[in-house]
Amino acid sequence: DAGITQSPRYKITETGRQVTLMCHQTWSHSYMFWYRQDLGHGLRLIYYSAAADITDKGEVPDGYVVSRSKTENFPLTLESATRSQTSVYFCASNWGLGETQYFGPGTRLLVL
Amino acid sequence: DQQVKQNSPSLSVQEGRISILNCDYTNSMFDYFLWYKKYPAEGPTFLISISSIKDKNEDGRFTVFLNKSAKHLSLHIVPSQPGDSAVYFCAASDNNAGNMLTFGGGTRLMVKP
Numbered sequence: 045d046a047g048i049t050q051s052p053r054y055k056i057t058e059t060g061r062q063v064t065l066m067c068h069q070t071w072s073h074s075y076m077f078w079y080r081q082d083l084g085h086g087l088r089l090i091y092y093s094a095a096a097d098i099t100d101k102g103e104v105p106d107g108y109v110v111s112r113s114k115t116e117n118f119p120l121t122l123e124s125a126t127r128s129q130t131s132v133y134f135c136a137s138n139w140g141l142g143e144t145q146y147f148g149p150g151t152r153l154l155v156l
Numbered sequence: 157d158q159q160v161k162q163n164s165p166s167l168s169v170q171e172g173r174i175s176i177l178n179c180d181y182t183n184s185m186f187d188y189f190l191w192y193k194k195y196p197a198e199g200p201t202f203l204i205s206i207s208s209i210k211d212k213n214e215d216g217r218f219t220v221f222l223n224k225s226a227k228h229l230s231l232h233i234v235p236s237q238p239g240d241s242a243v244y245f246c247a248a249s250d251n252n253a254g255n256m257l258t259f260g261g262g263t264r265l266m267v268k269p
Contacts, residue, residue: 048199075255077256079259084165084261085158085261086160086162086245086259086260086261086262087200087245087247087257087259088259089256089257089258092255092256094255102256103258134199134200136199138255140255141251141254141255142188142251142255143255144190144202144205145202145257146202147192147199147200147201148199149197149198149199150197150198150199
């Protein structure tokens with residue numbers, strides 16, 4: 045399917061476990077982004093990538109790792125999940141500066 | 157410190173009336189502003205945007221107004237429809253700093269039939 049997809053859509057894990065959230069886009073957009081949505085904070089940028097093998101920190105990067113070996117994929121890994129990482133995670137992509145960001149449907153993560 | 161703020165967490169209006177959603181920002185370097193709409197269990201979708209060189213942009217029932225001196229923007233929806241019920245996020249970017257958006261906390265709009 046064309047567009048931007050995220051998997052899994054829902055995930056329950058335990059404190060200390062490693063979790064990887066997947067993001068895939070079919071538009072060949074250069075830029076990809078990871079946000080988390082928390083009540084009262086809106087969406088906050090975790091990491092972004094300008095192209096394959098180029099990544100950079102956003103506002104709240106601590107506890108997260110990203111990689112981008114292929115243009116279409118941008119996985120987000122929580123190396124040792126904490127309860128404070130319970131959130132809804134959104135992936136987005138766009139062509140570049142000034143272009144609209146298109147969002148995936150989100151992954152709801154619960155860390156027990 | 158939040159650079160983009162939406163001070164009203166929720167807003168309720170009657171169908172057919174005007175909905176006005178407000179957004180304030182503190183970073184004077186922001187030069188591009190957007191509104192996104194979000195339904196439950198879905199990702200945000202782009203609604204309308206405005207560049208800092210303009211003070212108004214209109215698209216059908218949606219109009220965004222920008223007051224740079226007050227660092228304030230607003231989204232007007234006229235007439236409001238029940239399908240407009242959603243969470244609306246204001247976002248801003250400084251295109252000289254890169255391709256990143258800073259979001260407000262969101263306002264939940266409820267349009268009553």
